[in-house]
Amino acid sequence: xxxxxxxxxxxxxxxxxxxxxxxxxxxxxxxxxxxxxxxxxxxxxxxxxxxxxxxxxxxxxxxxxxxxxxxxxxxxxxxxxxxxxxxxxxxxxxxxxxxxxxxxxxxxxxxxxxxxxxxxxxxxxxxxxxxxxxxxxxxxxxxxxxxxxxxxxxxxxxxxxxxxxxxxxxxxxxxxxxxxxxx
Numbered sequence: 350x351x352x353x354x355x356x357x358x359x360x361x362x363x364x365x366x367x368x369x370x371x372x373x374x375x376x377x378x379x380x381x382x383x384x385x386x387x388x389x390x391x392x393x394x395x396x397x398x399x400x401x402x403x404x405x406x407x408x409x410x411x412x413x414x415x416x417x418x419x420x421x422x423x424x425x426x427x428x429x430x431x432x433x434x435x436x437x438x439x440x441x442x443x444x445x446x447x448x449x450x451x452x453x454x455x456x457x458x459x460x461x462x463x464x465x466x467x468x469x470x471x472x473x474x475x476x477x478x479x480x481x482x483x484x485x486x487x488x489x490x491x492x493x494x495x496x497x498x499x500x501x502x503x504x505x506x507x508x509x510x511x512x513x514x515x516x517x518x519x520x521x522x523x524x525x526x527x528x529x530x531x532x
Contacts, residue, residue, distance in 0.1 A: 356528040 401409075500510040501520060516524070 494531045497532045498524065 497510065500512050501524070503509045503511075513520070
């Protein structure tokens with residue numbers, strides 16, 4: 350290298366170091382298309398694997414914001430689905446409760462009808478039994494009256510019925526008279 354080139358390199362190097370618009374930590378990024386390398390203050394070229402350029406950082410921020418927004422919408426959609434599920438469940442529970450009430454009312458009505466039917470049947474049976482008892486009672490009374498006509502009774506209370514082995518003519522006439530009245 351000649352002397353002129355060395356001076357030019359030193360000036361270039363000094364001007365890069367002493368620029369007021371750049372900090373000491375700043376790096377110069379080449380703007381060539383498809384370039385994945387940049388130069389530091391000393392002019393050495395480095396790959397972008399360890400360090401990210403501003404555009405990559407911005408892309409990551411945008412992607413993070415997008416994921417956050419999507420997550421937010423997913424949470425809202427999940428909440429809405431859960432609220433819809435809750436509302437459907439509540440509607441189903443209401444329908445079930447109404448159906449149970451209707452079934453309970455129907456059951457109570459049916460039970461009341463059956464009870465009334467049983468009561469009617471029992472009343473009819475009672476009437477039939479009572480009629481039979483009345484007939485039996487009438488028959489019994491008639492039988493007793495017939496038997497009374499064969500017995501004598503005392504004038505005292507309570508009446509005592511008796512039949513002597515041998516009847517007097519007055520007693521026999523009395524019994525015949527009672528027998529005619531009873532028939």
